[in-house]
């Protein structure tokens with residue numbers, strides 16, 4: 371199993387030479403997602419050696435340009451590189467019209483289907499689910515309707531001790547049941563105990579993404595106990611007033627959310643272009659939530675570890 375996040379863009383609205391607008395590439399067990407698609411996303415994908423055509427699902431948090439201005443360019447490149455398999459784009463109401471009008475104005479006919487699946491950002495629910503993962507959305511509090519996302523691994527099967535099972539001549543057709551915590555009655559009427567042949571499953575991990583938002587306590591119920599929380603920290607405390615008027619967060623506010631939500635680690639991003647680095651953000655966040663740090667473009671965070 372693998373579950374990792376690559377930070378494609380850790381900056382806010384104004385790109386800098388070292389920070390692109392928001393975008394993240396998620397790999398979970400052979401599935402590839404994007405969260406947000408700011409300007410420059412496709413160049414970051416190329417620079418970092420990621421494979422554009424493997425991305426099947428794109429989740430857009432809100433319609434401020436620094437979170438989706440790269441979307442139509444990225445879709446166009448997918449087309450020019452010969453894509454035929456569909457892409458699902460999940461985003462707030464209004465996104466479908468935006469994508470269509472841009473493609474129509476250019477007379478572009480993509481050789482693949484773009485399914486834009488809109489949701490109401492004031493609500494919460496499941497956007498996508500497969501056998502191993504679920505992606506949920508929930509409301510943040512920003513200047514326009516905005517969603518946060520939670521990607522969780524589903525509860526996993528117990529781990530079979532194959533050597534022991536083989537040695538004891540347990541039939542292969544019983545393996546599945548044993549891994550599902552079920553005892554088996556074999557053909558001789560003997561009970562095969564799942565506890566004897568399996569061990570505890572690996573812990574299921576989760577990743578929460580909260581950008582952009584002001585300090586907003588109601589998000590805690592949706593991200594409680596996440597292994598990793600990415601929370602925007604556009605400003606430091608000195609610019610608390612600016613954070614309030616623009617409906618963004620400071621580093622200490624992000625840390626307070628992380629602490630209250632009892633997450634494993636806080637990653638801070640969406641840093642304003644006025645900061646060369648996030649040292650001051652860490653200085654302010656760590657006394658509130660020790661396991662805090664800021665992220666840089668190009669970083670890979672392994673959630674499975």
Ligand SMILES: [Zn+2]
Pocket residue numbers: 432434512582
């Ligand atoms: Zn925004």
